[in-house]
Amino acid sequence: MAAANLLSEDQFLCSICLDVFTDPVRTPCGHNVCKNCIDKHWKMNFPMPCPMCKAVFYGRPQLRVNTFISEMVAQFRHKAQQKAGSGSGSGSGSSEQQVAKPADVPCDVCTGTKLKALKSCLVCLTSYCETHLEPHLTLSGLKRHQLIHPVENLEDRMCTKHDKPLELFCKTDQMCVCLMCSVLDHKTHEFVPLKEEYEGKKAALGKTEAEIQQMIRKRRLKIQEIKHSVKISKDDADREKAEGVQVFTALKESVDRGLNELMKEIEEKQKTTEKQAEVFIRDLEQEISVLTKRSTEVEQLSRSEDHLHLLQHFPSLKAAPPTKDWTEVRVRLPSHRGTVVRTVAQLEKTLGKETKKLFEDELKRVQQYAVDVTLDPDTAHPGLILSDDGKEVNDGDVEKNLPDTPERFSSLCVLGKQSFSSARFYYEVQVKGKTAWTLGVSRESINKKGDITLSPEDGYWTIWLRNGNEYEANTDYLDCLSLKSRPEKVGVFVDYEEGLVSFYDVDTAALMYSFTGCSFTERLYPFFSPGLNRGGKNSVPLVVSPVNQTE
Template identity: 30%
Template sequence: MDVATTVKKMKEEATCSICLQLMTAPSSIDCGHSFCSLCIKGIIEKEQEERPWLLSFDCPLCRTKFQKNSLRPMKQLENLIETVKEMEHESLCEEHGEQLHLFCEDDGQPICWCCERTPQHKGHKHILVEDAYPVYKEKIQLQRKEIKSSFQNLYDFLHEDRKSIMWRLDSEDSQTFKRLEESEASMKRQCHELKSHILELQKKCEGSAHSLLQDVKDTLSRSSAMKVEVPEAVSLEIQTDSNISELYCIVRKILKTYQVDVTLDPETAHNNLILSEDGRNVRHGGTQKKYHNSRRFLALPCVLGREGFTSGRHYFEVDVQQGGDWELGLCLEDVPRDKNVKPEPESGFWVIRQRKVDGCTALTDPSQSLCLSEKPQIVGVFLDYEAGRVSFYSMPTGSHIFTFTEDSFSDTLWPFFRIYHLSPLFLLPPDK
C-alpha cells in the first residue's frame, strides 16, 4: 500500500461525520463513535434548547442513547490526526498540491508530475520515488557506517597513545596534564556530536521515502563536510582543524609509526608457490620440488612471514591490486598445514578474504560479509598484541575494514598469506 492510499484511509477514519472535516479536539461517546468536541456539543445544546428536560441524546451515527457527561476526550486520536496532517503535507507538492511521485536527482528533492514540466526542472534527471528511496538509503547507511568506524578507530588509537604516555606526566607540570584533559574532553564532546549525527542519519533511514529524500543531498553534503578538532597522536600541544579525509591521514600516520619489515619464509611456502629472491613477492606457479619440513603448508597454497610477534604493536602492508582473490592476516605457529581447514580464530587464524565472486569477507564463525565502498588496493594489517586486536585497513585512504578482538594472545603470531591463481601478492617495505 502506497503512502497516498494509507493517508486516504486514515483520513476517512479521522473525519467527523457531522462537519465532514478532520476532527478537532475529538471526543468519544458511550457507543464508541467520535466527533469534533464542538460539533457534538453543538448538537446537545440544540436539542436542549428545543427540549430542556432531555437527559440523554441520540448518537448522530447509530442513534444509541448517551449522556452529556459521558463525553471523553480522545488524545490518542488527536495525535493520530496531527500525524495524518503531517503525512498529507509531506506527500503533496506545496506548489501544485499533487503527489510527490518523482525524485529530481539534480536538485535532490521529491517533485510532482507538474514540477517535472516546469523550466526549473527541465533537462534534469527524474526517477520514481520508490526507485530513489533504496539507493539513497544505502548511501546514507554506508556513509554512517564509514564515519562511525573511522571515528571509533581514531578514538581507540588516541586513547591507547594517551595511556602509553601517562607515566611521563608525573614529571611534567600541571599545565601539560591540563592540556591532556582538555584534549580528551574535546574528543568526547566531538564523539557525542558525531553520535548525534549518526542518529540523525539512522532516523532518516527509518523514516518514509519522502522523509529520507527530503534534502538528502544536503544531508550527505553535511556529513562529508563535517569538521572536528583532533589532537595529534603523540604531541599534546598541537591541534588542527581536520575534515574526515584528514582524519584518515592521522590514522595512516599513526599506523606507519608501527610499520615493520615483513618478508616471506620459503620454508613455509606450499610447493606450488614461487617466491622472489628478496622474499617480498609471491605468486602461484608450477609444482616446485622443495625439501619437506614440518613448517611447510601441504594442503593449501599458503606461506608465512619470516618475522613472528610475541608482544607490542606491529603493522605491515600488502599490495593486492594485481589480483582479484587473496587471504591474509595473522595465524598461530601450530595451525594445521597438512589439511584443508577454514582459517578462523577457532583454528588459530585471524584472516580476511577477497574474492571476485563474493567480495570482502571476515573469516569469523560464521563469516561476515564486509560492505566496502571500494575494492582495497593495499591492505594494512595492524596487531596490538596486548590488547588482543588484529585490524585491517584499506590504503592509501586509511579507512577501516575490520577488527578481530580477543581477550588476549599468548603465543607467537605470524603473518599469513594464501595465494590464488593469477593473484600475486607483494609485501611493501617500511617507508623510509
C-alpha cells in the first residue's frame, strides 16, 4: 500500500505500551491501541478512561480489531525487517532463533511456541525475541527505550503505587522509587540514580566477595592444617605402636626366658633328687635280698633235728650278714625357696633397663617441645626476689612495698610471663639444694588472693617437696610420690589437647607423676613457688634452666 509510506513511525505505536501495534483496536473516541493493552488498562481503572484523551466510559465498549491498521502494521513490520536485514551486510544472515527452555526467559509477544528472549524493555515491561525486538532497533520512538539482558518479573521493576519505572534510589529509606515517589512520598529524602547506587553496591559486593574469598582461603588453610595435624598424630601413633610392640616384645621374651630358666632349674634339682633316691633304693633292695636269703637259711637250720649239722653250721649263721648303717642316710631334698624370687629379681632388673630406656626415649620426645619461660614480676608475691633475667626466684624473707594489684599473689607464688592455649610445651627447673618447692601449671582465672588450694578443681596442676623429703602430687587429696632418688632438675610437660601434665626427673629420665584426663578450656601459665627461706635452710633459688636434649 502506498499509504504506508506516507505515515510516520510514531503513528504505528500504541500509546500504552509505546510499541508497534499488536491486534490494534479503535476506541469510541477514535484512538488506536493494542487490544491486550486496553484490556489491562481498563481492568485497573474505573470508570474506564481513554489513555489518550482521558474520555471516560462507564460501560465497557465493544472493541473490534481494526483490520486496516493491522494490515498497515504488518506491512510496516515487514518493511522494517527488510531494512534491518539489508543494513547488516549481504553476506550475513540472521542466526536461527532458539526455543525458550525452562531456564530461559521467553518472549512475551510470541504466540504458540515461545522463543528465547534476546532483550527486555524496561519501558514496555516486555521481553522480546530477535524478531519482535526489531521495532526497538529501527523505530526512532522505540530506540529511546532502555533495553537490558532478558529478565523475568518485569512488573517488579515498576512502582506499585504510581505504575512508573523504578529509576531512583532513596538513600534515606534505602529503597528503589519512581520519579513520582521522589516528588510526593519521598520529597524531602536524598536520592541518587539507580546506576550510581548500583556502582556503590557493586563495589561493596566486590569487597564482600574479596572478604568471603579470604575467609574461604583461611578455612582451606585450616583444613590443610587439620589434615597435617592428623598426619602428625598418625605418625606419632604409628611410632608409639612400633615402639610399644618392640618394648613389650622384649619384655615378653624376657618373661618367657625367665620362666623357662626357672622351670629348667626346678626340673634339674628334681632329677638330681630322683637319681639319689634311686641309688639308695637299689642298695637297700640288694641288702634286703641278702638278708632274706640268710633268714631262710637260719629258719631251715633252726628246724633241723640233726644235732651235729646244727652245731657245725651255727657259727656261720648266728650273726646277720654285714650291711650299711642307714640310720643317718637321708635323701637331700632340694630347696626351691628363693628360686622364683631370684628369677623375678633378674627379670625386674631386665625390665628396669627396658623401662629406663623407654623413659629416656619419652623424655627426648617431650624435650622437643621446649619453650623459653621467664618469670612475671607483676604476679610475684612482694616477698619474692626475682633475678634481672627473670630466670631465678627465691624467698627474700622481707616483703617489698609493691602495689596490691589483682594480678599479684598474696602467697609466696609467681607465674611465668608466657601462656599457652593449645599444642604442647615443656620447660625445666633446677631444684638442687632446696628443701621445699612447688612446680606445675595453672589456668588463667585462678584466685591469687587469700588461702589458695592447689588442686585441679581450683585450676592448679602441681607437685611439691615439703620437709626436705616428702614429694607429693596436689590432687584432690595429697598423693605421695615414691621416688628412687632426689631430683635435682624437674621437667614439666603439658599436652593441652590431650589433657596431660607430666613431671620428669631430668637426670634419671624417670617419670615422677602425671595428671591425666584434664579438661583445659583456658590459657595455662607456668607456676612456681620457691618455698619459705626457713632461716637460710631453703635459700637456694628455683632456676628456670635451658633445655639440653638428653643423649
